[in-house]
Amino acid sequence: MLKKLLLAATMLCFFVPALQAQTEDRPTWMSIHIGHNEYDGDLGNEMLEYEVDTDWSAGIGFHQYLSPSFDFDAILEYGYLDYKNQDDSNPVKADNSFGTKYINANLMLRYKLANGYIFSEDATLQPFLAAGLGVTPYFGGSDNIYEGQSGNDIDSRVGLGIPLAAGFDIRLSEKTKLFLKATYNRTFVDGFDGQADGLGRSTSNVDSNIDNKSHDDFLVTSVGFKFNISPAPDADDDGIPDKEDRCPQTPGPEEFDGCPDTDGDGIPDIDDRCPEVAGEAEFDGCPDTDGDGIPDYEDDCPEVAGEAEFDGCPDTDGDGIPDKDDRCPEVAGEAEFDGCPDTDGDGIPDYEDECPETPGIEANNGCPQVDFDFADVNFAFDRSNIETQFEDELNRLANELMDNTNLKATLRGHADRIGPAQYNLRLSQRRAESVKSYLEGRGVSGDRIFTEGLGESQPKIENANREERRQNRRVEIEVSQL
Secondary structure, eight states: OHHHHHHHHHHHGGGSOOOOOOOTTSOEEEEEEEEEEEEEETTEEOTTOTTOTTOEEEEEEEEEEOSSSEEEEEEEEEEEEEEEOOSOSSTTTTTOEEEEEEEEEEEEEEEESTTTTSSOTTOSSEEEEEEEEEEEEEEEEEEOOSTTOOOOEEOOEEEEEEEEEEEEEEEEETTEEEEEEEEEEEESOOOTTSOBTTBSOOOSSSOSSTTOOSOOEEEEEEEEEEEEOSOOOOTTOSSSOGGGOSSTTSOOOGGGTTOOOTTOSSSOGGGOSSTTSOOBGGGTTBOOTTOSSSOGGGOSSTTSOOBGGGTTBOOTTOSSSOGGGOSSTTSOOBGGGTTBOOTTOSSSOGGGOSSTTSOOBGGGTTBOOOOOOOOOEEOOTTOOSOOGGGHHHHHHHHHHHHHOTTEEEEEEEOOOSSSOHHHHHHHHHHHHHHHHHHHHHTTOOGGGEEEEEOTTSSOSSOOSSHHHHHHHSEEEEEEEEO
């Protein structure tokens, strides 16, 4: 029966997936097994004779992972050993037999060949070798167990032994393995078969210790199953086994398969492009602060709703230039002027054009070219009234100022050197004020006219004669931008 089981288990090796070995993640296993025992002692050697039906055993085991190369095994086994001789040339062995029960406890260190050095840890078969120390009580023994023979009880005894094992494991599932194993128990006890020095049959020519050895041994060939009893590994202690945990190194709730949701937006961090800022699923967990349908990480203006063509920025004036690049965001303009208009089309943007509605030149700050050359207004000696001959020039000045409200006039009064200097200073101021009054009379706003009296300090020419002194009695006119 056992021989058929061994054959079936061997064939199964060719149909199972790659084995997942006993590892740190699954360190602790229990096993159950049945076996066949083969005796080797004074009465004979039945090693590998699997047809003997009465030599049976069964047991349990505990197995603990130590490292990729080593496991610890603790095996407890209950079994029955017997041997039946019939005809034999040795008169002591002829028709001699025995049967005994035993309990075998072995502690063993297992060396795994599938350790990543000899074979892959994921190999289909996981071969191993093992050795250790054991103790075996033998009890309920009897010799002459043939039917019709009169047998005698064999004294119970306890012996130490060195178990040597070889076998392999086969994975059936994550938590179940099939194993095949042969364990040779080399004991330090003689006589559990009823034959030893001074024990059992003997003749004048054959001693009772038939094989002249001080020990009787036995081989157990077993097949069984291992079951993993380790708690499922949970590296982050979140209550979700690592194999079911999408984030096995970071604690998280079950609803997110063990992954955290740091920002609490219902999207686990592992799927969240913005794990520390609450967002929306349609944007991979990122926010759209301004609600324009463009996630903040793609939005150049994340706090102001805008358009996709402008990377999420608005274009308030609709001129095709986003507000962030538009110097005049509320007035439609042109790209060459940073989004600002040039109302009069003179190539000077309105923000630099002092005459934005009238084409002008750059030299005049966008205003039309104006003839700023006005003749001096001269005065009679000790007079400040305007002579008729200067009215045409002053009228031309008034018209220019009325037509160009961005212009101002500065009037500087002068006097000749006749008379006290302080008197001449006051006289020069009156002359400048007289010209201002004339211009105001022509409709020019007084706040665009500025006067200054300089007295006799800046003569135009020498004061040598009457004509030169008349030219020095003057008001100079300067027109400029406000």
